[in-house]
Amino acid sequence: MSIVLNKKEFHQEPYEFYKEIRPHDAFAKVKLVSGIQDSWVAFTYEAAEAVLKDERFVKNPRAVFPDVSEHELMPITHSMLFADPPDHRRLRSLVQRGFTPKMIQRLQGRIEEIAKIQVEQMKGKETVDLIADYAFPIPIIVICELLGVPPEDRLDFQRWSNSMVEINDDPSFYEQVEAHMKEFQLYIEQLLAEKRIHPQDDLLSELIRAEEDGDKLSVQELYGAIMLMIVAGHETTVNLIANGMLALFTHPEQLKKLKESPSLIDGAIEEILRFNGPVEFSTDRYAKESFTFMGKQLQKGDHVLVSLASADHDPAVFSEPDKLVITREKSPHLAFGKGIHYCLGAPLARLEGKIAIQTLLNTFPEIQINTALANLEWRQSFVIRGLKEPAGEIELMFEKHVPSLKAQVF
Ligand code: HEM
Known part of the structure; x- marks a missing residue:
């Protein structure tokens, strides 16, 4: 298929594209970005689930491209997300302890506190930028505290993270990604040097101990x-909050229902995740060998993605999938x-x-969106589904006039 997906029009309306392709091609070869090799993409729920569970799709690029140089791979490819068993199990178990439902429940009070501080800062303002003023700071402060990295550096993290998940046809973009990765690595080097001397009760210090133990990491x-x-x-969670509020604003009867019955919040979160989840595509997978999958012949090393967003709008599994219920x-x-x-x-x-x-x-039961929907622009990323916002340098906010998710608070 010669469709190049990484176009602004695709990111603005991906669900329309998915609706058309799903009935004809559950698993199709698509060009994601011009100039780059085609990729297989799973579009139906059945194909998506099958790819995610099939061990013939591997995550570690080194498993299929033994000659690839470390220089060509991002340092993040040494993490659990790009590892296969048995390394995957070892890497995941080192971090898992900090993320069990019981451990997370303990954070409830602190998350509530952070959310309260943010809403206090919004009080008295007529208009707020829901992403910059609210959706972004909450998960960032939480993850920084959990890891033990300074939340004040969050704008740097945001710049570096954006570089890893966004994609662009412009050749200078890759130079920028490389420069950002170097800055990110240097930052971690300094952070680790400091933590090794002054370990604390945080996840980073625990990981350092595992590394210093020798054979674990x-x-x-x-x-x-x-x-x-x-x-x-x-x-991720920044877009769960922002996409969620947008979904509620565009389905006022659902917003009303939620305000009248706050106990519906758990179901609302699940539905927001399904309706417009923050992770549109899975991360990279590769065919470990040549084999036939869903009637298509794959070659060893073929690149495979799953459109989680398309699978979650598959009418074979979800009735009226384009409605938020x-x-x-x-x-x-x-x-x-x-x-x-x-x-x-x-x-x-x-x-x-x-x-x-x-x-x-x-806090703001009368909150309303005050940006025309047509003005909202979606980020160009195959991983993340999120609205563009005036990221990073706050002083550029007014110069750039990037439309953002603005809301009226009362
Ligand atoms: C609403 C928010 C989030 C969504 C929708 C989300 C979604 C996902 C998805 C789809 C994957 C699997 C990717 C694949 O198989 O290719 C994944 C993996 C992962 N996520 Fe999340 N995520 C969210 C928040 C978070 C947060 C807050 C953290 C913690 C810092 C986190 C940590 C991870 C890790 C460590 C993995 C890798 C797991 C593994 O490889 O075993 N995620 N996430």
């Missing part, structure tokens, strides 16, 4: 783990993936999303 894997946690913590009975959505790479941060993301949206609606 290599230094490259330590870098990979830190980068993964920072990127996962910066790029916060009272859906059952939602086996794939927003957090499936199989061994199922999102480690899911309990944290759910709790943060729930507290953030509840606190906002409780």
Whole structure:
């Protein structure tokens, strides 16, 4: 198929494209970015689930491209997300302890506190930028505290994380990504040097201890783990909150229902994840060998992605998939993936999303969107589904006039 997906029009209306392609091609070869080799993409729920559970699709590029140089790979490819068993199990178990539902429940009070501080700062303002003023700071402060990295550096993290998940046809973009990766690595180097001398009661110090123990974690894997946690913590829950509020604003009857019955919040979060989840595509997978899958012949090394967003709008599984229905009975959505790479941060993301949206609606029950929907621009990324916002340098906000998710608070 010669469709180049990475066009602004695609990111503005991906669900229309999915609706057309799904009935004809459950699993299709698509050009994601011009100039880059075609990729296989799973579009139906059945194909998506099958890819995520099939061990013939591997995550570690070194497993299929033994000659690839380390220089060509990002340091994050040493993390669990790009590892296969048995390394995957070892890497995941080192971090897992900090993310069990019980551990996350303990963070509830602190997340509520952070959300309250943010709404206090919004009081008295007529208009707020929901992403910059609210959706972004909450998950970022939480993940920084959990890891033990300074939340004040969050704009740098945001810049570096954006570089890893966005994609652009412009050749200078890759130079910028490389420069950002160098800055990110240097930052981690300094952070680690400091933590090794002054360890604390945080995840980073625990990972350093595992690395210093010798056989549990290599230094490259330590870098990979830190980068993964920072990127996962910066790029996902912010969009759960923002996409969620947007979905509620565009379905006023559902918003009304939620305000009248706050106990519907858990179902609302699941439905928001399904309806317009923050992770549109899975991360990279490769065919470990040549084989036939869903009637298509794959060659060893073929690049494979799963459109989680398309799978979660498949009418074969979800009735009226293009409607937000916060009272859906059952939602086996794939927003957090499936199989061994199922999102480690899911309990944290759910709790943060729930507290953030509840606190906002409780404090500003009359909140309304005051940006025309046509003005909203979606980010050009194959991983993240999120609105563009005046990221990074605040002083550029007014110069750039980037449309953002603005809301009227009362
Ligand atoms: C609403 C927010 C989030 C969504 C929708 C989400 C979604 C996902 C998805 C789809 C995957 C699997 C990717 C694949 O198989 O290719 C994943 C993996 C992962 N996520 Fe999340 N995520 C969210 C928040 C978080 C947070 C807050 C963290 C914690 C810092 C986190 C940490 C991870 C990690 C460590 C993995 C890799 C797991 C593994 O490889 O075993 N995520 N996430």
